[in-house]
Amino acid sequence: MALSPGLDVDAIKDDFPILDQKVHGRRLVYLDSASSSQKPIQVLEAMDEYYRTTHANVHRGVYAIAEEATRRFEEARGKVARFIGAREAREVVFAKNATEGINLVAHSWGRTHLGQGDVVVLTHMEHHANLVPWLMLAQEKGVELRYIPLTGEGTLDLSGLDRILDGAKLVGVSAVSNVLGTINPVRHIADAAHAAGALVLADAAQHVPHLTTDVAELGCDFLAFTGHKMLGPTGIGGLWARADLLEAMPPFLGGGEMITDVRLDGFTPTEIPWKFEAGTPPIAEAVGLGAAVDYLSALGMDAVRAHEVDLVTYALDTLAQRHGQDLVIHGPTDPRIKGGVLSMQLGDIHSHDVSQVLDEAGVCVRAGHHCAKPLMRCLGANSTARASFYIYNDRSDIDVLAEALGDVRKFFG
Template sequence: MAIDQSEVEQHVPGEFDVLRIKSDFPILSRTVHDKPLVFLDSAASSQKPRSVLQAMDTYYETINANVHRAAYTLAEEATNAMEAARSKVAAFIGATDANEVVFTKNATESINLIARSWGVANLEPGDAILLTHLEHHANIVPWQQLAAERELEIRWIPLTADCQLDLSDLDSLLDGVKIVSLTSMSNVVGTITPVRAIADAAHAAGAVVAVDGCQSVPHMPTDVHQLGADFLSFSGHKLLGPTGIGVLWARKELLEAMPPFLGGGGMILDVRLDGFVAAEAPHKFEAGTPPIAEIIGLGAAIDYLNNLGMEVVRQHEVALTAFALEHLSNRFGERISIYGPQSAELRGGAMSFAFDEIHPHDLSQVLDQHGVCVRPGHHCAKPLMRLLGVGATARASWYVYNNEADITALGDALEAAGEFFSF
């Protein structure tokens, strides 16, 4: 039996009814400090619709058994449910073969897998890795660790003043590079990067391309082949799914040639006293019992998004981002500085800003009193913070369940914070 998704709330395609979407997310009906919850931190982790929670409950209540290697019915159903989710993930990102989808703990583990498996097998002392100044620490530190061990050079694609990639020296930067690893959408300033153009140049220079899709995959249509990616990493919990489940997609030839990452049960064909034979991909990279319920939850999250339609999800986000840029700028003028591209078409819905010279930590504390959740800090992107010349920013980020009223509520709370800290 597969998990029945027929009860997924049906939304009319093309009609984006945010109030109805909000009602699918149980947490959004709670209050914080007696104020309605205004959740604007989806870039860190999204909320989960009822259908995702139910899919995981249903698994535990009706199927629960370890996957693979058992002849009894429950185990077979669990395996089928997990592999059905793998197929959903593959289709969601335009992959032609579900066996190109490896389940990991999160995108961080996915990127570490690339570094530790592909990187160790393919990078020699003196080789170069090309990253960008936009990257999350998860797409910096694994490469720095590897570079230190194997005497690799790390290069950086610089940024323009509005936090877009400056590709003017791309060709010389690519000389000697074996892998380009870059975000497709900044988690700090929302910038959508020109992955395809960079991938074409990288391939021409003989490099492979790894894309950190944590922010873009949940928020816009994704097609790994159109992107020109060789690897794509993302996390379930930013995509309406549960924590503890991430995805690494890679081209099959790459996965087949890569050595295993973690060793253990589930990733072998045979084990003898003098060695082992690894299983085929993707199982080669999935040692140990996988997070079965979370994988099924991720599948349900993808069903939910597909039901809305990713094109429409992106249109909603562009509209809401345009509203936020206009509303906040009109309302606060020079009191607010919004980092990154100033056009909604060029960015996602993660918006870092400075307000009234109030420190982001203090700002978010006051906003919390109004039920408004925004995140202060360096957003795991300290090199970008240094480039922006700040120690921290406040970041608001939105998703399918946010509407203009949420942005207006943010504006009201900022107004109150400005009064509270008026020096």
């Protein structure tokens, strides 16, 4: 039964054809949405219909279907902009994912504004996507990196924030941790960062799919997001930034589409956001992302989050009852500050072995370091098995997980 505040999960499941199958003879229980979400038929059909009726390159042709393709592409940008509280659609730059959005900031803004000894502040819980671009800049330009540490509960330790922020030019922070599920106080950090004269980049890859996202409320200056974790297709995501920042930034990738004029001795870039979108963009993917935004908006993000809180609460209770001290779940235990992400260690059984046995029960979880190796070192963990929830999961999925973890213990006990 799908008892949930706000969501009719049985009806939602019907929209996800991939869930209607058996693996190893068992019902598919997909608990890896933090890695990538599944796609509803509404998204699949929007992309299919676009290709069947409308496809042409955008911003080029003056014929009917090209104009319609352009309209739909830009309509999708507007949907994303409204969904995250942007003031204008032109503040949304499409890129292939959040990683590319962050790289855009590092290359374009970073190379213009950061030099030897300038300080970028990150945190110990960042995904590699919000670490490596800055490590590259540190190597190349001598930028100094500082890190906000963690508390024992898996939240950010903000006790020394003023000292860490002193002299900083940028703060990069994960809005929701992909390993711990921690919902970070982006607004609080942004206020402190702005007072110290730094800009703020929120890595919202795990935030936009799960929580109401309003860039004004978050108080950030840049926000990176990705479509495939929020019911959209792979290959589309990007960056939101304040228009004045984007306008002052040099282009990222060069090529067609991003210019107003090209001469043999130079070029003039076009306006934002197209200045940052060299080459033919992922048009059908943008259309699919627009449909995903429609789907989530129809459910209501408050209901999406309420459902997630219900699942996290139920999962923490159920797993503690069933497995007690043998199962360590990293990160906050208060569902109010925890997204639908459970990073688990089952005794000394390696996460690869845990997930292999779970697979036999039809349960899909992610095993490994989750692209956050510095965080794993903080936790003293070599790897974890991560179960993550979304709108199509219900309590019965957690029951299957709890039971299958019992199989793992029997197998390796």
